[in-house]
Amino acid sequence: SRRQMLVVDVPVLGVFSLVQNTSLADGGPMPNSPSSLVNQYRLEEEEEQPGADAKDFFITVDNPESHVTAIETFIMYRVVTKTTRSEFDSSEYEVRRRYQDFLWLRGRLEESHPTLIVHPLPEKFVMKGMVERFNDGFIETRRKALHRFLNKISEHPVLSYSQHFKVFLTAQELTSHRKQGPGFLSRMGETVRAVANSVRGLRSRPEEFSVMQEYVDHFSTKICSVDKVTQRIIKEQREYLDELRQYGPTYTQWAELEEDLAEPLKGVADCVERCSQETEEQIQQLSEVLVPALHEYVLCAETLKVSGRSLHLYGLVLWAESTICTGWFCGQSLTSVRAGSVGGVYHLYRLVLLVLWAEFSICAGSFCGRSLPSVWAEITYTYIYYIYIYIYII
Amino acid sequence: MMMADSGSSEEVAVIGNTDITSTESENNIINTMVERGTALLKKMEINVAEAEKRTGKNTVNMQETYTVYLIETRPVEAVPEGGTPAAPDMLWRRYSEFELLRTYLLVTYPFIVIPPLPEKRAEFVWHKLSADNLDPDFVERRRVGLENFLLRVASHPLLSNDKIFFLFLTEEKGWRDAVLETGFQDKVDSRLKSLSAMFRVKNPDKRFTALKQYSDELNAVISQLLRVRAKVADRLYGVYKVHGNYGRVFSEWSAIEKEMGDGLQSAGHHMDTYAASIDDILEEEEHYADQLKEYLFYTDAVRSVCKKHELLQYELEMVAQDLAYKKQQREELATGTVRVFSLKGMTSKLFGQESQEQRESRLAALEQSIQEGEETVKEKNAECQEFVRTAWKDIERFKEQKDQDLREALISYAIMQISMCKKGIQVWSNAKECFNKM
Numbered sequence: 001s002r003r004q005m006l007v008v009d010v011p012v013l014g015v016f017s018l019v020q021n022t023s024l025a026d027g028g029p030m031p032n033s034p035s036s037l038v039n040q041y042r043l044e045e046e047e048e049q050p051g052a053d054a055k056d057f058f059i060t061v062d063n064p065e066s067h068v069t070a071i072e073t074f075i076m077y078r079v080v081t082k083t084t085r086s087e088f089d090s091s092e093y094e095v096r097r098r099y100q101d102f103l104w105l106r107g108r109l110e111e112s113h114p115t116l117i118v119h120p121l122p123e124k125f126v127m128k129g130m131v132e133r134f135n136d137g138f139i140e141t142r143r144k145a146l147h148r149f150l151n152k153i154s155e156h157p158v159l160s161y162s163q164h165f166k167v168f169l170t171a172q173e174l175t176s177h178r179k180q181g182p183g184f185l186s187r188m189g190e191t192v193r194a195v196a197n198s199v200r201g202l203r204s205r206p207e208e209f210s211v212m213q214e215y216v217d218h219f220s221t222k223i224c225s226v227d228k229v230t231q232r233i234i235k236e237q238r239e240y241l242d243e244l245r246q247y248g249p250t251y252t253q254w255a256e257l258e259e260d261l262a263e264p265l266k267g268v269a270d271c272v273e274r275c276s277q278e279t280e281e282q283i284q285q286l287s288e289v290l291v292p293a294l295h296e297y298v299l300c301a302e303t304l305k306v307s308g309r310s311l312h313l314y315g316l317v318l319w320a321e322s323t324i325c326t327g328w329f330c331g332q333s334l335t336s337v338r339a340g341s342v343g344g345v346y347h348l349y350r351l352v353l354l355v356l357w358a359e360f361s362i363c364a365g366s367f368c369g370r371s372l373p374s375v376w377a378e379i380t381y382t383y384i385y386y387i388y389i390y391i392y393i394i
Numbered sequence: 395m396m397m398a399d400s401g402s403s404e405e406v407a408v409i410g411n412t413d414i415t416s417t418e419s420e421n422n423i424i425n426t427m428v429e430r431g432t433a434l435l436k437k438m439e440i441n442v443a444e445a446e447k448r449t450g451k452n453t454v455n456m457q458e459t460y461t462v463y464l465i466e467t468r469p470v471e472a473v474p475e476g477g478t479p480a481a482p483d484m485l486w487r488r489y490s491e492f493e494l495l496r497t498y499l500l501v502t503y504p505f506i507v508i509p510p511l512p513e514k515r516a517e518f519v520w521h522k523l524s525a526d527n528l529d530p531d532f533v534e535r536r537r538v539g540l541e542n543f544l545l546r547v548a549s550h551p552l553l554s555n556d557k558i559f560f561l562f563l564t565e566e567k568g569w570r571d572a573v574l575e576t577g578f579q580d581k582v583d584s585r586l587k588s589l590s591a592m593f594r595v596k597n598p599d600k601r602f603t604a605l606k607q608y609s610d611e612l613n614a615v616i617s618q619l620l621r622v623r624a625k626v627a628d629r630l631y632g633v634y635k636v637h638g639n640y641g642r643v644f645s646e647w648s649a650i651e652k653e654m655g656d657g658l659q660s661a662g663h664h665m666d667t668y669a670a671s672i673d674d675i676l677e678e679e680e681h682y683a684d685q686l687k688e689y690l691f692y693t694d695a696v697r698s699v700c701k702k703h704e705l706l707q708y709e710l711e712m713v714a715q716d717l718a719y720k721k722q723q724r725e726e727l728a729t730g731t732v733r734v735f736s737l738k739g740m741t742s743k744l745f746g747q748e749s750q751e752q753r754e755s756r757l758a759a760l761e762q763s764i765q766e767g768e769e770t771v772k773e774k775n776a777e778c779q780e781f782v783r784t785a786w787k788d789i790e791r792f793k794e795q796k797d798q799d800l801r802e803a804l805i806s807y808a809i810m811q812i813s814m815c816k817k818g819i820q821v822w823s824n825a826k827e828c829f830n831k832m
Contacts, residue, residue, distance in 0.1 A: 215650060222647040229639045236636050240629035247622045254615045257608060260797045264804050271808075 057154035058082040059169070061147035064139050067098070074098050077143060079150065081169045087161070093170050099124070101174050102146055108164040109153070116159060119152040120299035121145065122292075141292055148296075220301035227294040234286050241279045248272035432554040440548055440563065441466040441482070442541035445533045448488075461533055462486040463540055467563050485566035489514070492540060495562050498573055499553060500695075501581040504702040505785035506553065507792045509546035510691030512539025518620040518683065531677075535684060542688065552788075585702075593708045599782055605789065606700040613693040616686055623683060627676050638669030657832030664825040668818070675814050682810065685803040689796060696792070699785050706781050710774040717767035724760045727753065 063078040081093040102121055109118045122145035150169075153159050167177050251269035255262040444464040452458045466482040492511055499508050516532050544563070547553045558576065561569045644662030648655040 218650040219647075222643060222650070225643040226640070226647075229636065229643060232639070233633065233636050236629065236632040240626070240633050243622065243626045243629050247619075247626050250615065250619045250622055254612075254619065257611050257615065258797075261800055264801055268804060268808070271811075 055155075056084045057151075057160065059147075059150045059154055061143055061150060064143055074100075075139060077146060079169065083169075087166065088170065090170075095169065095172060095174075097168070097174065099142070099146075101168065101178075102149065104174070104178050105153075105164055105168045106149075109159055109162055112162065112164070113158060116156075117300075117303055118159065119149050120296065120303050121149055123299075137288070141288065145292065145296065216301065220298075223294065223297045223301050227291070227298050230286065230291055230294060234283055234291070237279060237283050237286070241276060241283065244272060244276045244279065248276065432549055432551060434548050434554040434560070435470075435545075437470060438563075439466075439468045439470055439482075440541070440544050441468075442537050442544065443484075445537045446486070460488055461536075462488045463537055465544070465563060483564065485564070487562070487566075489536075489540075491562075491570070492543065494570070494573060495559065496543075497582065498558055498576065498578050499547070499556070500698065501578045501585050502556070502558075502576070503553065504585065505699060505781050506550070506788050507692065507695045507699055508553075509543055509550075510688060510695055511543055512536050512684070513687060513691070518624045518687070535680060539684065539688070551791075584705075585698075593704070595704050595707050596711055598704060598707055601786065602700050602703045602782075606697060609693045609696040609700065613690060613697075616690040616693070620683060620686055620690070623679075627679060631672055631676060634669050634672035636669075637665050641665035641669060654832045657828045661825050661828040664821050664828065668821045668825075671817060671821070675810075678810055679807075682803060682807045685799070689800065692792075692796070696789070699789070703778075703781060703785060706774075706778045710771070710778050713767070713770050713774050717764065717771050720760060720764050720767055724757065724764060727757055727760065 058081070060080045061077050062080075064075045065078075067074050067076045076096045076098050079093075079095050079097050083091060083093075099121075103124070106118055106121055109116075122142050153162075153165055159165065168174065171177055248269045251265050251272065255265035255269065258265060442463050443466045446462050446464070447459060448462050449457060449459050464484055464486055466484050468482040489511075496508060496511055499506075512535070516529075547559055553559060558569075558573055561572050565572070641662045641664075644658045644665065648658035648662065651658060
């Protein structure tokens with residue numbers, strides 16, 4: 001079955017566990033599932049989640065308000081949480097968060113669980129076609145996406161227990177938490193260890209991994225195409241609507257010249273007018289319902305791809321680390337390594353080269369379609385990793 | 395136009411039988427013409443059955459390709475049981491011959507609104523239709539237009555009795571000579587003059603002035619309507635065709651899916667069907683455009699009649715003015731007063747009065763002239779009035795025909811739109827089924 005394709009049967013490897021939650025072949029109607037989109041062209045905000053009895057989080061994102069300071073203007077959203085979880089001191093929380101705070105949360109979650117897929121956030125910057133950042137339609141679309149994001153996290157068996165998630169939902173002031181945190185290197189260590197655990201399990205199943213990768217690549221291109229086609233249709237519909245708006249009034253003009261024909265001509269003019277209204281509504285539905293939903297899947301697919309590639313990198317690094325460590329330490333004492341024997345340096349040099357090669361090939365491939373900040377982030381992590389490994393080895 | 399399901403059954407009921415196709419509705423117009431039943435149509439059936447390409451040498455001895463149309467005429471008579479209908483008489487005509495016929499009719503019956511020919515070159519095209527005269531779609535629509543023209547003439551109470559028209563339908567070879575023999579070409583110049591000349595008419599019939607204005611305005615509004623319609627068609631074509639991309643993507647996508655594969659594949663097919671359906675839809679809409687175009691060209695014919703009236707009125711006024719002037723001259727001559735400047739008057743002042751004899755002879759000549767003038771005025775007046783009477787009668791007939799035909803055209807347009815929407819709903823329902831099953 002298709003599900004087996006996506007979920008590798010390794011207990012530690014929760015790589016595609018989140019995909020399960022958004023799977024298209026899943027049982028009941030989900031808020032973003034195609035069946036609910038096709039059946040109802042209105043957005044269901046209060047959709048019943050499957051297994052609603054087991055739900056222990058009720059989170060809403062609403063009430064966007066403009067916040068003006070000396071340096072900038074931004075939107076604050078109200079996040080209301082109701083929970084039955086024991087880790088929480090209270091059962092109800094209300095905080096105000098801005099988009100940057102969501103970014104922070106997602107970054108933290110990705111970092112601490114690099115093998116898990118974290119649901120994407122709506123894009124940071126406006127897409128071409130929209131005029132201003134603070135256009136009402138844009139804010140509303142973003143609010144809905146942020147709402148979905150938090151709800152997805154709250155349903156995740158692992159991520160919902162994250163400390164960062166709790167802090168996000170409960171702390172009145174987030175800025176202090178954003179700056180604090182465990183040291184860089186110790187966090188790196190956590191990450192590398194987590195990856196090591198999962199990759200060791202994965203190494204024994206290279207075939208399934210590459211099949212998964214292939215599927216993800218194809219799916220990503222297909223869903224992108226569907227997204228593009230939809231946007232094109234919206235564009236064509238808009239141009240059609242413009243012409244239609246000129247068509248109706250011409251019949252009215254004609255009606256003014258006629259006697260017996262005036263009534264039927266006016267009738268046609270009214271019909272065309274109504275068609276224009278319907279077309280306008282149709283365009284609106286497509287833009288506000290279908291496009292955001294497709295877009296989310298595009299982002300999901302991208303996330304899947306990135307994780308896949310990151311795994312590749314980490315895999316290579318860890319493999320490099322383990323071969324060198326096992327090969328190297330055999331029959332050598334730590335003092336002789338420390339003494340900087342030629343053999344030792346050579347191995348280290350090999351390691352560095354290997355890591356650099358891994359980094360380069362991944363980055364060369366992964367520049368396509370990714371934003372520069374995310375690529376830089378990955379490169380930075382990579383550098384830090386090999387410095388860490390260097391230190392670890394020494 | 396994509397109309398959403400209004401759900402209001404009242405509006406649909408008004409149109410009545412929505413299962414009728416637009417071509418059937420168009421045939422209703424033709425049937426009405428036939429039913430109006432001129433003597434000619436009672437006797438024979440007229441068809442423009444086919445079109446063919448021919449090559450030949452033209453007047454400057456160069457090779458050219460042109461299209462000829464087959465005119466079939468068949469006597470209307472009851473077919474005996476088990477018998478076959480009589481074979482039709484057939485002859486071929488090219489477009490230029492139709493033009494010649496029409497020019498003849500225009501000149502011979504200036505007080506009749508002469509039915510127009512289909513357009514010579516494709517205008518108001520939207521991008522897919524080619525503007526090429528040899529394009530098969532254009533030729534087909536022209537064939538229909540020519541048949542329509544013949545039927546219109548054949549159903550006109552006066553035009554249908556014209557000998558030349560009858561020969562056009564029956565004499566392939568000898569027709570051209572017969573037409574030229576009527577000498578109608580002499581009158582062509584005067585017709586051109588009436589159309590193009592700018593002259594000031596003092597007392598035109600108010601009805602004709604109003605009619606000319608109406609005709610000009612109608613021309614402008616229909617032109618605009620055709621232009622905008624072509625643009626709308628263009629855009630609608632774009633919308634439908636882009637949906638074809640869905641078809642392609644779904645097809646490719648279904649290849650990589652397991653459970654969703656079948657659903658996506660079927661949905662893809664429906665999208666392809668949807669995208670392909672626009673070609674037929676817009677082809678049908680062209681019929682509607684052609685009906686509008688006929689009346690667009692009719693406005694030229696109406697204008698031509700109005701102009702002819704103006705010319706006659708102008709000539710009458712000129713003649714009357716001339717007569718008045720002569721009468722005044724006579725008066726002056728009789729009473730000896732010179733009120734009107736004349737060379738004779740000046741010379742007599744300069745060189746002395748003329749003799750009594752000379753004066754009397756001049757007076758006699760003037761009297762003669764005045765009598766002739768009065769005759770002319772009477773004739774011209776009668777001509778004018780006759781023209782106004784006959785023309786207005788035909789205009790009334792035309793107005794009634796126009797209202798009826800355009801009403802039918804609008805109805806069939808509406809029916810076409812409904813049918814298009816129904817098909818669209820069908821396709822999307824099918825696609826929805828596929829998505830539901832995924």
